[in-house]
Amino acid sequence: MGHSPFDQFISGDDEVTGLLAQEWDRQTSTLQLIASENFTSPSVMAATGSILTNKYAEGYPGRRYYGGNHIVDEVEDLARRRLTALLGADHANVQPHSGASANVAVYQALLQPGDTVLAMRLDQGGHLTHGSPASITSKIWNFVSYGVTARNDDPTQPGEVIDFDLLRALAHEHRPKMIIAGATAYSRLIEPAIFREIADEVGALLMFDAAHPIGLIAGGSHPNPVPYADVVTFTTHKVLRGPRGGAIVSRAEYAKKIDSAVFPGMQGGPLEHSIAAKAVAFREAAQASYSAYTDQVVANARSFASALAERGFRIVSGGTDNHMALVDLQEFDAELTGKEAQEVLDRAGITANRNQIPYDPRSPFVTSGLRVGTAAQTTAGMTGAEFVQIAELMERTLRHRTDDHVLDAVRQEVADLCARFNPYAGFSAE
Numbered sequence: 001m002g003h004s005p006f007d008q009f010i011s012g013d014d015e016v017t018g019l020l021a022q023e024w025d026r027q028t029s030t031l032q033l034i035a036s037e038n039f040t041s042p043s044v045m046a047a048t049g050s051i052l053t054n055k056y057a058e059g060y061p062g063r064r065y066y067g068g069n070h071i072v073d074e075v076e077d078l079a080r081r082r083l084t085a086l087l088g089a090d091h092a093n094v095q096p097h098s099g100a101s102a103n104v105a106v107y108q109a110l111l112q113p114g115d116t117v118l119a120m121r122l123d124q125g126g127h128l129t130h131g132s133p134a135s136i137t138s139k140i141w142n143f144v145s146y147g148v149t150a151r152n153d154d155p156t157q158p159g160e161v162i163d164f165d166l167l168r169a170l171a172h173e174h175r176p177k178m179i180i181a182g183a184t185a186y187s188r189l190i191e192p193a194i195f196r197e198i199a200d201e202v203g204a205l206l207m208f209d210a211a212h213p214i215g216l217i218a219g220g221s222h223p224n225p226v227p228y229a230d231v232v233t234f235t236t237h238k239v240l241r242g243p244r245g246g247a248i249v250s251r252a253e254y255a256k257k258i259d260s261a262v263f264p265g266m267q268g269g270p271l272e273h274s275i276a277a278k279a280v281a282f283r284e285a286a287q288a289s290y291s292a293y294t295d296q297v298v299a300n301a302r303s304f305a306s307a308l309a310e311r312g313f314r315i316v317s318g319g320t321d322n323h324m325a326l327v328d329l330q331e332f333d334a335e336l337t338g339k340e341a342q343e344v345l346d347r348a349g350i351t352a353n354r355n356q357i358p359y360d361p362r363s364p365f366v367t368s369g370l371r372v373g374t375a376a377q378t379t380a381g382m383t384g385a386e387f388v389q390i391a392e393l394m395e396r397t398l399r400h401r402t403d404d405h406v407l408d409a410v411r412q413e414v415a416d417l418c419a420r421f422n423p424y425a426g427f428s429a430e
């Protein structure tokens with residue numbers, strides 16, 4: 001079993017170090033296909049585990065409420081400077097603890113309670129904080145939802161893509177104060193210019209929730225929404241490959257309102273160890289090697305989606321432009337739910353998440369779909385050939401899901417594959 005090089009510092013706590021060793025082993029001996037996960041660099045991990053975890057720093061650089069923050073100020077300034085340079089933005093706030101916190105802070109900064117917001121519905125790819133009935137956002141603001149077009153199997157005109165006719169009609173009918181672009185389970189390019197055009201037609205603010213594509217944007221594989229959107233929110237831990245957390249970039253005119261909404265509006269002390277790790281990740285994302293990585297992430301997702309389709313899985317919208325594919329299981333096997341597929345794949349060492357597909361007849365807890373992503377295993381060095389192999393392993397697992405011998409054989413093949421592509425090879429202490 002492998003060990004993180006950092007575990008040696010947790011002295012005398014065998015329970016925690018034992019669990020960390022097990023998780024190190026799990027992450028490096030099974031396939032990580034959750035589209036929102038990645039393997040950070042050891043530098044990002046080290047900064048996350050750094051001495052900055054000791055420091056309280058409520059406020060912002062130069063305006064803190066506690067003493068002893070002159071070095072922390074430099075850390076946070078560095079992260080802000082690197083982020084504005086990376087995205088070409090006027091202003092950055094690197095304090096949000098998560099993407100959800102970033103989104104709610106923006107609403108608090110730029111909206112009044114009861115204002116209307118137009119956003120993508122959760123069951124067709126949106127996020128909880130885009131006004132899901134289960135989220136506090138729907139209780140404070142009046143969300144109206146757009147979705148995707150109906151399924152269309154004509155490859156020249158794919159369906160299940162954002163319905164811009166509906167979006168435009170809803171914008172003119174409801175005159176929202178804000179329109180949100182962005183999704184968590186949507187495999188197509190989200191073109192910021194069309195959103196800006198519609199927002200301008202009705203005088204709405206445009207927020208781009210780039211939690212998923214921000215890494216592709218930073219690497220230059222997807223268009224940058226910063227020139228089009230008033231505000232861009234995102235998480236730092238997906239394709240971007242930073243620590244768990246969120247961030248906001250905005251036009252200069254909204255800087256003060258957004259900073260006040262994050263602190264003191266939403267949060268207390270910022271997590272400066274995470275902010276240092278964000279700074280490390282922003283520097284890494286500015287390298288040419290990172291752009292090559294994001295291009296490879298997209299190329300791998302396309303190979304993966306095609307290979308899955310060749311094996312009888314229907315890919316929602318017929319393909320992918322980003323780091324994920326949404327798999328409709330119904331044609332592969334009408335009895336197979338997303339929940340069962342996720343559980344069986346887990347036993348075979350393939351980690352993915354069940355996900356509703358557009359117009360899903362099953363509940364969000366059961367679902368008819370799976371979401372798979374290529375960010376993590378591309379970091380580990382896999383290319384199209386390995387993703388074709390993974391598609392074959394998934395097919396075999398799900399076709400023979402009651403046969404333990406097949407599941408054991410797949411589990412062994414997965415372990416062999418992961419041994420060849422270990423993202424932390426050379427960093428194990430054992």
Ligand code: DSN
Pocket residue numbers: 035036127128184
């Ligand atoms: N939980 C994140 C994801 O998996 O996409 C965002 O909701």
